[in-house]
Amino acid sequence: MANCVLVIASFVAVTFAMVTAFEPGPLQDFCVADPTSSARVNGLACLDSKMVQANHFSFSGLHMPGNTSNPLGSAVKPVFVGQLPGLNTLGISMARIDYAPWGLVPPHTHPRATEILTVLEGKLFVGFVTSNPENRLITKVLEKGDVFVFPIGLVHFQRNVGHGSAFSISSLSSQNPGVVLVANALFGSTPSIPYDILAKAFQLDNSVVEKLQAQF
Ligand SMILES: *[C@@H]1O[C@H](CO)[C@@H](O)[C@H](O)[C@H]1NC(C)=O
Numbered sequence: 659m660a661n662c663v664l665v666i667a668s669f670v671a672v673t674f675a676m677v678t679a680f681e682p683g684p685l686q687d688f689c690v691a692d693p694t695s696s697a698r699v700n701g702l703a704c705l706d707s708k709m710v711q712a713n714h715f716s717f718s719g720l721h722m723p724g725n726t727s728n729p730l731g732s733a734v735k736p737v738f739v740g741q742l743p744g745l746n747t748l749g750i751s752m753a754r755i756d757y758a759p760w761g762l763v764p765p766h767t768h769p770r771a772t773e774i775l776t777v778l779e780g781k782l783f784v785g786f787v788t789s790n791p792e793n794r795l796i797t798k799v800l801e802k803g804d805v806f807v808f809p810i811g812l813v814h815f816q817r818n819v820g821h822g823s824a825f826s827i828s829s830l831s832s833q834n835p836g837v838v839l840v841a842n843a844l845f846g847s848t849p850s851i852p853y854d855i856l857a858k859a860f861q862l863d864n865s866v867v868e869k870l871q872a873q874f
Contacts, residue, residue, distance in 0.1 A: 681749040681770070681832060690714040691743035701833065702739065702746050715744035723825065724756040731761030731818070739833040751833050756825045757782070757818035764839060765815045771835035772810040773828050777802050780824020786814035813840055846874025 695703035724733025735754040739745045785797035808814040818824040853867045
C-alpha cells in the first residue's frame with residue numbers, strides 16, 4: 659500500500675514539475691504584490707512603485723515557535739508572497755517548521771519549488787522518494803546545522819527523532835511553492851475520489867479505502 663501511494667504521488671509530482679519547473683525572471687527591480695488588484699497575471703499584479711514601503715519587503719516573528727499541539731506534532735509558519743508581498747515575481751520564499759518530540763511533517767510535495775532545509779535545533783530524520791520506476795527512498799538523520807535539499811516535486815517528509823523539540827528553516831525556489839499532502843490529496847479530496855478507483859489503485863478492499871477516507 660505504501661508502495662502504491664508513492665507510485666501515484668511520484669507520478670503526480672513529476673507531472674507538476676515538468677509543467678511548472680521555473681518562474682519567469684523579473685523584468686523590473688521589484689513588483690510588490692497588490693492583493694486588491696483583480697488583474698490576472700502569473701503571480702500577483704504590482705503595486706504602484708510610488709506606494710511601496712520598506713514594510714512590503716519585511717516580515718517579523720520568525721523567531722517565535724509555532725504551536726505543535728496538534729495530531730502531527732508539527733507547525734509550519736510560511737513566509738510566502740501571501741505573508742511578504744515584496745516576494746512577488748522573485749521566485750523565492752521561506753518557512754519555519756517546529757516539531758514536538760516525534761513530531762512529523764507527513765509525506766508531501768511542493769509542486770513549484772525545490773526546498774533547502776536547515777536544522778537550527780534538534781535532530782531530524784528526513785527523506786524523499788525518487789520518481790517512478792525506481793521509487794528509491796533517500797534518507798538522512800540531520801543534526802543542528804545540517805542542510806538538506808528536497809528536489810522540486812518529489813515526495814518528502816521530516817520527523818523529529820531527538821529528545822526535545824526541534825525547529826528548522828527552509829528556503830523554497832518559488833514565491834508560492836504550494837503543498838500537496840499525499841494522504842490528504844488522495845483520501846481527503848472534495849469531492850472524494852471514487853472509492854473503487856482508490857481500491858483498485860492501492861489493491862485494497864473497498865472497506866479499507868472507506869476507512870482511510872474517513873480519516874481525512
Ligand atoms: C496550541 O494549540 C492548542 C490546540 O489548538 C491550544 O489548546 C493551545 O491553547 C495552543 N497554545 C498556545 C500557546 O497558543
